[in-house]
Amino acid sequence: MTIEIRVLQALRLKGRAKADMIASAAGLSEAEATPVLAAAQAAGHAEEAKDRFKLTPDGRAHLRGMIARERSGVDQDALSAAYHEFDTHNSAFKQLVTDWQLKDGGTPNDHTDADYDAKIVARLGELHTGFAPLVDRIVGLAPRLAHYPPRFADALAKVSAGDHGWLARPLIDSYHTVWFELHEDLIGLLGLSRAEEAAAGRAE
Incomplete structure (x- = not known):
């Protein structure tokens, strides 16, 4: 199954x-x-x-x-606690993606400033280092989600190697795409809804 x-x-x-x-x-x-x-x-x-x-x-x-x-076989209290931790990382990741797309709070990032982009990529690496142990814990609670750690690692490796489309480009397994899909799986396993999460400000 x-x-x-x-x-x-x-x-x-x-x-x-x-x-x-x-x-x-x-x-x-x-x-x-x-x-x-x-x-x-x-x-x-x-x-x-x-x-x-x-x-x-x-x-x-x-x-x-x-x-x-x-869902009935997953420890809901433990998963809910992990999801609250996820929310902290989610806020940081949303800000990172915003900063990747916009400079100075509103100017579209044309990605000609290599130093600026490099700082965002470094932030992604730091975020991943802090986030990965939580994903491993989540997998321990819901083993079906075991495909997420390698997908995150693969996207990060490609970004770090200079292919920056793998940070937030849609339609590929970018870091943002994988993040969104993990979020959706957590919402489903907790019996929540995307509309409820959006209303609470937790949607990407």
Whole structure:
């Protein structure tokens, strides 16, 4: 069931995506994800058009049911405490992304100032160092989320190597994309909603 939830959750988060993108988001190889997608299609939980997959309404209901069953086996008090810690890191990360996109509080960052960008990348490394142990604890509480630490590490390595698109670019497994998806998984495992989190100022 773990692989099925990973694949269907990746499909929900991506909206409409090719098999390789779904596999990457699920922390699987394409060879592992493809039969799960085929089974989801056969069950009426997913549909494919022009090499892109999306969840059906039945698939969304099926996924909600699986996550609800998974939730019952997760220590909610411990996960809630971890989520409160996550919120502190989330605030810092949101500010980091804002500073990456805007300079001086409002001027778009055209990324021609190498020193400025280097300082943001250094901040990301420091944030990751402080955040990674919390992610490991979360994985200990919800093992299905074990694909997140390597995804964060991979995005950070690419940013640190100079490919700065991996900090916040959408449509790839950038650090921001992985952060958003972990946040969504935590919201689901705690029985919260994105609307509630947005109202509380905790949405990305």
